[in-house]
Amino acid sequence: MLDYVRLRPGMTLADIGTGDGLVGFRAIERAGASIRVLMTDISAPLLRHTEDPFSPLLLRCRAAQFPDTEKARSLPITNYGERDLVRFAIDAGFTDIHLELHIEVRTEDSLPWETFLRTSPHPLAPSLEEVFEKESTRDERAYLEVRMRAIFESGAQLGAERIAYLTAKRP
Numbered sequence: 001m002l003d004y005v006r007l008r009p010g011m012t013l014a015d016i017g018t019g020d021g022l023v024g025f026r027a028i029e030r031a032g033a034s035i036r037v038l039m040t041d042i043s044a045p046l047l048r049h050t051e052d053p054f055s056p057l058l059l060r061c062r063a064a065q066f067p068d069t070e071k072a073r074s075l076p077i078t079n080y081g082e083r084d085l086v087r088f089a090i091d092a093g094f095t096d097i098h099l100e101l102h103i104e105v106r107t108e109d110s111l112p113w114e115t116f117l118r119t120s121p122h123p124l125a126p127s128l129e130e131v132f133e134k135e136s137t138r139d140e141r142a143y144l145e146v147r148m149r150a151i152f153e154s155g156a157q158l159g160a161e162r163i164a165y166l167t168a169k170r171p
């Protein structure tokens with residue numbers, strides 16, 4: 001969406017229905033601190049989320065690991081879904097295609113924090129450690145680590161595992 005907004009330093013962006021501020025904070029990341037973003041939402045709890053200094057820092061990490069760029073959108077490793085599987089099967093000439101998608105949402109088995117810091121969510125993404133080093137000041141890193149580590153070590157973090165089973169007939 002932000003590709004269609006010509007962001008310029010000094011401008012004001014109205015982000016109506018901002019949710020947790022994903023688009024608004026990303027606009028600030030892209031255009032720099034001189035733009036103003038007006039965030040509104042019908043949901044007070046979501047808006048309170050945007051007031052927490054943790055949110056923009058967390059979104060900055062997410063943006064570094066999942067960049068919203070043309071390249072990322074064109075690569076299967078960063079932009080891939082079960083519809084692609086169906087498309088590949090059709091293109092390969094299969095018929096009677098059946099796809100079952102299983103999504104398991106449960107609390108994640110927790111890795112030691114130090115290990116988690118050195119892992120990345122997909123092969124093209126930097127690790128959290130690298131993101132901290134490149135994108136954060138020392139104070140931001142210390143603040144992020146305390147907040148993220150508390151969530152991580154609480155064991156309450158939910159993770160979703162998706163498995164797609166596809167069967168098809170080759171005529």
Ligand SMILES: C[S@@+](CC[C@H](N)C(=O)[O-])C[C@H]1O[C@@H](n2cnc3c(N)ncnc32)[C@H](O)[C@@H]1O
Nearest residue numbers: 016017018019020021022023040041042043046
């Ligand atoms: C699909 S979410 C999108 C959130 C965010 N813009 C994003 O891209 O991540 C839609 C948001 O619009 C908000 N919303 C729905 N109706 C609204 C209204 N009448 N006025 C303001 N916000 C509204 C919802 O509370 C929700 O946060």
